[in-house]
Amino acid sequence: MAHYAKPEYWEERYQREPEPFDWYQKYQGFRDCLAQNMKAEDKILHIGCGTSRMTEDMYKEGFTETTNVDISPTAIEQMKERYKESCPNASFVVMDARKLEFETGSFDVVVDKGTLDCLLSDEAGFETIETVLNEIYRVLTPTGTYMCISYGFPQYREQCFKLGAWNWRIVWEKVVKPTIGSGVSAVKEELLEQKNFHYIYILKKLASEAAA
Numbered sequence: 005m006a007h008y009a010k011p012e013y014w015e016e017r018y019q020r021e022p023e024p025f026d027w028y029q030k031y032q033g034f035r036d037c038l039a040q041n042m043k044a045e046d047k048i049l050h051i052g053c054g055t056s057r058m059t060e061d062m063y064k065e066g067f068t069e070t071t072n073v074d075i076s077p078t079a080i081e082q083m084k085e086r087y088k089e090s091c092p093n094a095s096f097v098v099m100d101a102r103k104l105e106f107e108t109g110s111f112d113v114v115v116d117k118g119t120l121d122c123l124l125s126d127e128a129g130f131e132t133i134e135t136v137l138n139e140i141y142r143v144l145t146p147t148g149t150y151m152c153i154s155y156g157f158p159q160y161r162e163q164c165f166k167l168g169a170w171n172w173r174i175v176w177e178k179v180v181k182p183t184i185g186s187g188v189s190a191v192k193e194e195l196l197e198q199k200n201f202h203y204i205y206i207l208k209k210l211a212s213e214a215a216a
Contacts, residue, residue: 109143
């Protein structure tokens with residue numbers, strides 16, 4: 005999986021596979037949790053957007069102030085073309101999450117679906133993650149929220165979120181993977197295993213920092 009952290013891997017992949025693709029599961033699977041932690045007027049940054057339909061799905065529900073960044077020029081050009089009419093307020097920019105080219109405090113919400121997981125496969129590992137989280141923390145408003153959708157178990161991902169001197173509250177929710185099913189169709193034993201869930205980590209800057 006080390007190749008997931010390499011820009012050239014994604015560029016080649018999006019050139020080869022131009023159709024929209026959503027990692028883990030579609031927006032509907034995370035919708036309730038995300039919607040509870042965002043407002044329609046929020047300025048939202050989606051890092052590692054790839055060719056996901058999540059921006060479109062969020063747009064349809066009123067979350068129109070979205071800036072979408074990805075390290076792949078091919079993915080960004082595809083997204084610009086695909087959504088130039090249906091999502092006119094959304095912007096798509098080629099950018100490295102390790103060096104976000106935005107002013108401090110620019111966004112109310114940062115959304116990440118799978119990007120942190122990919123970057124963890126980098127040889128630098130935690131060093132890379134600390135750099136990315138520093139940037140996310142910086143571009144958030146003093147009361148902003150970072151929502152990270154991951155396959156990583158809480159006992160591991162929470163270590164990442166505590167690498168730096170960040171002042172935020174960490175809570176998480178979980179959703180059953182589409183391959184497992186839900187409700188009466190879910191096997192009880194499967195729902196006891198961590199590996200059968202995706203996790204939504206909600207990291208909110210504490211109000212005390214905003215008042216300081």
